Amino acid sequence: DQQVKQNSPSLSVQEGRISILNCDYTNSMFDYFLWYKKYPAEGPTFLISISSIKDKNEDGRFTVFLNKSAKHLSLHIVPSQPGDSAVYFCAACRSNDYKLSFGAGTTVTVRA
Amino acid sequence: DAGITQSPRHKVTETGTPVTLRCHQTENHRYMYWYRQDPGHGLRLIHYSYGVKDTDKGEVSDGYSVSRSKTEDFLLTLESATSSQTSVYFCAISEPTGPIYFGEGSWLTVV
Structure with a gap:
């Protein structure tokens, strides 16, 4: 029973535009949320995280928004670049154990 | 890179044979994890360790x-490999304050 869901398996966006990736979770005990980017044949790379005490965290072109009441988070990438083409995983855990639960991933393709 | 080395990176083995995957870190992080990645499932936690000789099931x-006999090494053993264990295996490390960093993966095929 997946506790973290990414309902869009793929997303295509034009270079320079915004990419918005969505993620929903069901476990109300989760209080730490992370996004990872993964290229083929490589390990996931940590992108950005957010604690449940915040509703927004920014790092350069990446912003994560958290809506605790809706158990929903999103990742915004602005502007999208060709190097952003990858699979993006949403993950969540309790900050006292760090056992991550992952979504199935969203494949982002940035078109020139 | 987070200083994580997985070995072997690729392995083909026969059903019923034992297999050991090794994860070595140079970051001195306390927590270590093994995940597997399969299509449609994202990554799923197999086992984790919060310190030397302190391990638990995922x-x-x-x-x-x-x-885990040393801080830097975390071994994953498949006692008797089955075809359902064909997967990509990722080791990860973290400190108690997070975040979690992943190795490059070990591709295992059980035939």
Whole structure:
């Protein structure tokens, strides 16, 4: 029973535009949320995280928004670049154990 | 890179044989994890360790065992490999304050 869901398996966006990736979770005990980017044949790379005490965290072109009441988070990438083409995983855990639960991933393709 | 080395990176083995995957870190992080990645499932936690000789099961631990005798090494053993264990295996490390960093993966095929 997946506790973290990414309902869009793929997303295509034009270079320079915004990419918005969505993620929903069901476990109300989760209080730490992370996004990872993964290229083929490589390990996931940590992108950005957010604690449940915040509703927004920014790092350069990446912003994560958290809506605790809706158990929903999103990742915004602005502007999208060709190097952003990858699979993006949403993950969540309790900050006292760090056992991550992952979504199935969203494949982002940035078109020139 | 987070200073994580997985070996072997690729392995083909026969059903019923034992297999050990090794994860070595140079970051001196306390926590270590083994995940597997399969299509449609994202990554799923197999086992984790909060310190030397301190290990516990994750959500898909059946058929796997682990050992951690040194801070820097975390071994994952498939006692008797099955075709359902064909997967990509990722080691990860973290400090108690997070975040979690992943190795480059070990591709295992059980024939």
